[in-house]
Amino acid sequence: MSEAFDIAETLDVKGASCPMPVVKTKQAIDDLAEGSVLEVIATDSGSMSDIEGWAEGTNGVALLEQVDEGDVYKHYVEKTD
Template sequence: MSEAFDITETLDVKGASCPMPVVKTKSAIDDLAEGEVLEVVATDSGSMSDLKGWAAGTDGVELLEQVEDGDVYKHYVEKTA
């Protein structure tokens, strides 16, 4: 993992399936300040494409990195605005 950013908060959505990882990520990112980074830890393999698509279509967020670690998927989302 090339974690070259500081994680502000970690959101654990393990066990949740679509669309909950995205719904909970949106809610958590709304509580962060600009420039802060949210780490999302999920077990739903669909979260890889779901969060990527959500971030691409959402103003004010940037998906920095996604890491697959066995059965766990980690997503790093920065609030940019």
């Protein structure tokens, strides 16, 4: 399903634990243009709830999809404004 997204940038935060996946995601999304999609690749299982919670509580971003591949978690975040 993620192939449907036009990914502007991929952020690799494998090996980082809370709160770094969210911190790095925020930094990366701030640098993108409106409408751009950021793919975040993490190994911290907590990133599933952390990034979801951050996106829900943050204006200007939308969490499009999360994929649990077992030991790798992929998040697709769109900058909406």
